[in-house]
Amino acid sequence: MGRPPCCDKIGVKKGPWTPEEDIILVSYIQEHGPGNWRSVPTNTGLLRCSKSCRLRWTNYLRPGIKRGNFTEQEEKMIIHLQALLGNRWAAIASYLPQRTDNDIKNYWNTHLKKKLKKLQTGVDGQNHDGVSSPQSVSKGQWERRLQTDIKKAKQALSEALSLDKPNSTDSVVFKLSHPYSRPVQSQSQSSTYASSAENISRLLQNWMKNPPKPAAHRANSVETMTQNSSSSTDGAASFSEATPGGFDSFFSFNSSNSDNGSHESVSVSNANLTPENSMFQDESKPDLGDQVPLLMIEKWLLDDGSAQAHDEEDLISMSLEDSAGLF
DNA sequence: AAACGACTCAACCGCAACAGG
DNA sequence: ACCTGTTGCGGTTGAGTCGTT
16 A cells, blocks of 8 residues: 555554553543544554544544444435535534444445435436436425524534633533534433443453454444443443453543533533533544533524424435435 | 355545644 | 644545355
8 A cells, every 4th residue: 555654653553453452542532531642652552653543532432432233314314414415424424423424434335325326226217207406305405404504503603702701600611522513412312421331341341252353343243242231330340340440430530520510501402411422522622622602502502403303304204215316 | 164255344545624833 | 924743534445244156
């Protein structure tokens, strides 16, 4: 492969991550928060380049990542968003907070592309009648909604940022990770962090049962191995068990952070903005410290929340055939 | 049971955008 | 305004897995 990678230091490791490396990375991020990736390899001793660390974190270790099969709703969301936004996977992923852009991209390339192709060739005639143009009714509706969303978000954000006075005493504050990222609560994830703890615990369990084996961390094998450990506490317990003294702090850290009452007040529709969310939701800019007065954003989020419910209904009610015609 | 091809998905690469000096 | 370092994003690759013959 062409030129040497970004970190062309000798001894930079490539290829699949081992559970040990994952643990090191996670514990480092637990201590320092995500970000400043450049310093991660140096400070952790990981023989990985910063990019690799960031990718591993964002695509695999980050809390709240949902793995496994995409639901029909997610599928439809992706199809429609792809039609609207093109291959802007990061933007699409921001509407599916539990999925990574990489996941979505992979899913699109491996499943949806084919599916749509099939549908298109299968119902060729009908499609050309009904939804031949990108200006179809359904798409138009969606586009308008999306544009409105984005507009609202931008407007609210810029207004909020322009207000220098952080009236955080009587208004809710929260950290923004994405200009128009969806409110985390929308997916009713009461245990996003738990899922991360599970991730790690699964890694460890798998690792302990199958000591260092190149593909041991692959999601499939890991998931099938630990299906019985379904509760987050199980995950946490086994996780700290496996790393004596190493990860208790990992969890206590989060719980200690959870007493930041400010997050809870978003809870009108955000009851499950869990500690891990508050800890990691600003992962892309950990030191941003944008304690933005929430009033307007909150309003938007709330408005948006209800709007989104409708959006999703709309989406779900749209048939795949409809969207196939968009391509 | 072995060989082969198709498929999946984690990880890599290169470029663009951004931030700080 | 320019330069340099860092981060984010999208396209692509290839090792591992699965299914078929």
